[in-house]
Amino acid sequence: MISLVAVHGIGEVSPGDEVADLVLQAVELEDYDVLVVTQKVVSKAEGRLVPVDPDDASARRDLILSESVRVLREREGMLITETRHGFVCANAGVDFSNVGTGTAALLPVDPDRSARRIRDAVQARTGLRVAVVVSDTFGRTWRNGLTDVAIGCAGIAAVVDLRGTLDASGRELAVTQVCVVDELAAAAELVKGKASGVPAVVIRGVERSWFRESSVRGEVVRAHGGDLFR
Amino acid sequence: MISLVAVHGIGEVSPGDEVADLVLQAVELEDYDVLVVTQKVVSKAEGRLVPVDPDDASARRDLILSESVRVLREREGMLITETRHGFVCANAGVDFSNVGTGTAALLPVDPDRSARRIRDAVQARTGLRVAVVVSDTFGRTWRNGLTDVAIGCAGIAAVVDLRGTLDASGRELAVTQVCVVDELAAAAELVKGKASGVPAVVIRGVERSWFRESSVRGEVVRAHGGDLFR
Numbered sequence: 001m002i003s004l005v006a007v008h009g010i011g012e013v014s015p016g017d018e019v020a021d022l023v024l025q026a027v028e029l030e031d032y033d034v035l036v037v038t039q040k041v042v043s044k045a046e047g048r049l050v051p052v053d054p055d056d057a058s059a060r061r062d063l064i065l066s067e068s069v070r071v072l073r074e075r076e077g078m079l080i081t082e083t084r085h086g087f088v089c090a091n092a093g094v095d096f097s098n099v100g101t102g103t104a105a106l107l108p109v110d111p112d113r114s115a116r117r118i119r120d121a122v123q124a125r126t127g128l129r130v131a132v133v134v135s136d137t138f139g140r141t142w143r144n145g146l147t148d149v150a151i152g153c154a155g156i157a158a159v160v161d162l163r164g165t166l167d168a169s170g171r172e173l174a175v176t177q178v179c180v181v182d183e184l185a186a187a188a189e190l191v192k193g194k195a196s197g198v199p200a201v202v203i204r205g206v207e208r209s210w211f212r213e214s215s216v217r218g219e220v221v222r223a224h225g226g227d228l229f230r
Numbered sequence: 231m232i233s234l235v236a237v238h239g240i241g242e243v244s245p246g247d248e249v250a251d252l253v254l255q256a257v258e259l260e261d262y263d264v265l266v267v268t269q270k271v272v273s274k275a276e277g278r279l280v281p282v283d284p285d286d287a288s289a290r291r292d293l294i295l296s297e298s299v300r301v302l303r304e305r306e307g308m309l310i311t312e313t314r315h316g317f318v319c320a321n322a323g324v325d326f327s328n329v330g331t332g333t334a335a336l337l338p339v340d341p342d343r344s345a346r347r348i349r350d351a352v353q354a355r356t357g358l359r360v361a362v363v364v365s366d367t368f369g370r371t372w373r374n375g376l377t378d379v380a381i382g383c384a385g386i387a388a389v390v391d392l393r394g395t396l397d398a399s400g401r402e403l404a405v406t407q408v409c410v411v412d413e414l415a416a417a418a419e420l421v422k423g424k425a426s427g428v429p430a431v432v433i434r435g436v437e438r439s440w441f442r443e444s445s446v447r448g449e450v451v452r453a454h455g456g457d458l459f460r
Contacts, residue, residue, distance in 0.1 A: 002234040002421055004435075073458040080458060088372035137406070141371040141459045142318035143379070143450050145389040145409025147416070159375040160423065176367070178423055179375025186377070187417035191232055193390065193408055193437060205234075207423060220373050228303040228310060229371045229459050 004191045007035075007200035015047030020121030023200055029122065031129050032211060034203040036188035039136040039151060040095060041199040042114045043105040052096070052104045060096065060104075067092035067106060070224075083107060086221035087151065089138045108134065111152025112215040119154040131156035131211055135185035141229065148189035150181035150216050157181075157210045158219035179220055180210060234421045237265075237430035245277030250351030253430055259352065261359050262441060264433040266418035269366040269381060270325060271429040272344045273335040282326070282334045290326065290334075297322035297336060300454075313337060316451035317381065319368045338364065341382025342445040349384040361386035361441055365415035371459065378419035380411035380446050387411075387440045388449035409450055410440055 009026045013019070019037060022045075029035065043049070052059055057077060065071070068081035072088060081092045085107065093107040108114040115132040122130050134152035139145075150158065158181045188201035239256045243249070249267060252275075259265065273279070282289055287307060295301070298311035302318060311322045315337065323337040338344040345362040352360050364382035369375075380388065388411045418431035 001236075002417075004232040004234075004417075006231075075458060137408075140409075141457060142452055143409065143412065144452055145407050145412065145450060147409050147412050149373070177375050178367075178419065179370075179373065179377050180420065180423065182373065182375065182377050183416040183419050186413040187232075187234075187420060189408065190410065190413050190417060190433075190436065193410065203420075206420065220375060222372055222374055227371055228305060 002187075002203060002205035004187055005202045005204070006191045006198040007202060008198065010041070010199050013041050013044040013199070015044065015049065017045045018121060019045050020118045020125065023118075024122065024125060026200075027202055029126065029128055029130055029202065030204065032131075032204075032206065032208055033128070034131045034133060034156060034184055034206050035118070035122070036133045036135050036185055036201045036203060037115075037118060038192070038199050039093070039107060039111070039134055040105055042108050042111070042118075042134050042152075043095070046108055046114065048106040048108060049103050050106060051102055053102060060091075060094075063104060064092045064094050067094055082224070085111065085151070085217060086224070087138075089136075093136060093151075107136070107151065110217075112154065112217050113152070115152040115154035129155070129211065131206075133181050133184050133188075135188060137189075148185040148192075150179075150185045150220065152216050153181045153214060155211055156184075156206070156214060157212055158214045158216050160210055181214075181216060181220065232417075232433060232435040234417055235432045235434070236421045236428040237432060238428065240271070240429050243271050243274040243429070245274065245279065247275045248351060249275050250348045250355065253348075254352065254355055256430075257432055259356065259358055259360055259432065260434065262361075262434075262436065262438055263358070264361045264363060264386060264414055264436050265348070265352070266363045266365050266415055266431045266433060267345075267348060268422070268429050269323070269337060269341070269364055270335055272338050272341070272348075272364050272382075273325070276338055276344065278336040278338060279333050280336060281332055283332060290321075290324075293334060294322045294324050297324055312454070315341065315381070315447060316454070317368075319366075323366060323381075337366070337381065340447075342384065342447050343382070345382040345384035359385070359441065361436075363411050363414050363418075365418060367419075378415040378422075380409075380415045380450065382446050383411045383444060385441055386414075386436070386444060387442050388444045388446050390440055411444075411446060411450065
């Protein structure tokens with residue numbers, strides 16, 4: 001069984017806050033827990049906040065472009081760009097909501113490093129072996145609606161490679177590389193979606209063999225040219 | 231809290247089997263459970279099996295094309311097509327693995343109808359109000375690794391529309407249409423991934439206000455031309 005529990009009571013996060021400490025004050029972790037933390041909290045703690053007039057479309061656009069290395073599509077004020085991290089998403093992941101009027105939150109500079117920092121701090125304070133996923137909400141090319149995905153991870157496989165595993169008929173499976181960190185982020189969103197202001201979720205019962213060093217950048221981000229649609 | 235429990239003991243599924251009965255023999259459901267069932271089980275029960283020599287690349291290709299309305303990309307034997315349902319995925323969702331050598335499983339003709347059939351049968355047998363998601367494993371344009379998504383649903387909102395909700399600062403959120411059925415499918419995969427041969431997962435604790443009539447076809451599938459990349 002896997003269980004998903006919302007972490008309540010973290011409250012407002014400010015630049016310089018240690019996310020691990022905020023979480024540890026709010027919830028009791030166990031070995032092999034996966035802690036999913038939203039990008040917004042990480043960006044705030046890391047001070048990735050910039051002043052911007054949310055009603056100034058030109059300033060918004062400039063900010064998005066400054067976070068991008070490539071524009072893929074632009075329509076009706078919405079930009080699909082590739083960020084410096086290699087993520088393809090709307091508005092370079094710049095978040096103009098929920099950070100107070102007049103302030104935008106940028107993605108963490110290195111979300112895998114952000115995840116490692118939180119994981120290492122939890123380990124230093126508690127001695128526990130946990131994994132951390134930093135999540136954000138992205139759209140998808142062919143499907144309506146947004147889902148949460150992982151933009152950074154630490155201590156857990158981003159992609160579990162089951163290529164070559166035999167299926168029930170003894171026939172070798174062709175491709176089953178599963179992006180478990182995206183599935184962890186998506187699962188956490190089901191708990192966050194039930195209440196507002198839940199910045200972190202604890203997932204317990206995740207397969208222990210998946211706990212290893214990994215990164216979203218190294219395993220999930222497709223290199224430019226490595227996909228069929230860019 | 232949300233919990234995810236694997237449904238074990240369903241065994242081999244044959245054409246004509248009633249999926250609801252197989253599940254009810256294996257697990258005790260409760261009101262407001264979400265039952266996630268893999269496409270493979272549904273396709274087998276619905277007899278969506280065709281003989282094909284898995285080593286005959288030309289026959290494989292013809293079968294994929296017969297399930298497609300449009301080819302988006304083709305590279306190294308892998309086809310990205312649009313299925314009759316409007317899904318954009320590899321090989322039109324045709325599953326050449328795990329159905330016994332020499333047999334391929336096609337997607338259900340109408341996966342939303344498949345989900346409704348299971349949901350209605352559970353309700354008829356037990357009186358319980360449950361939701362059903364039929365899941366399959368798809369790739370993503372910009373990210374490595376596969377994740378499970380919903381190809382059909384019944385009794386639960388495919389997309390939860392939070393547009394216009396106020397954020398913590400009282401500022402109106404711009405876009406938060408969350409595809410919860412895809413997140414439910416992804417979450418279920420975390421449990422399936424722990425053991426082989428798990429064809430269904432029960433998710434308990436899902437927000438009750440999300441239980442309503444809905445469909446993947448109506449809410450998730452983007453109309454041709456409604457995306458920026460086709």
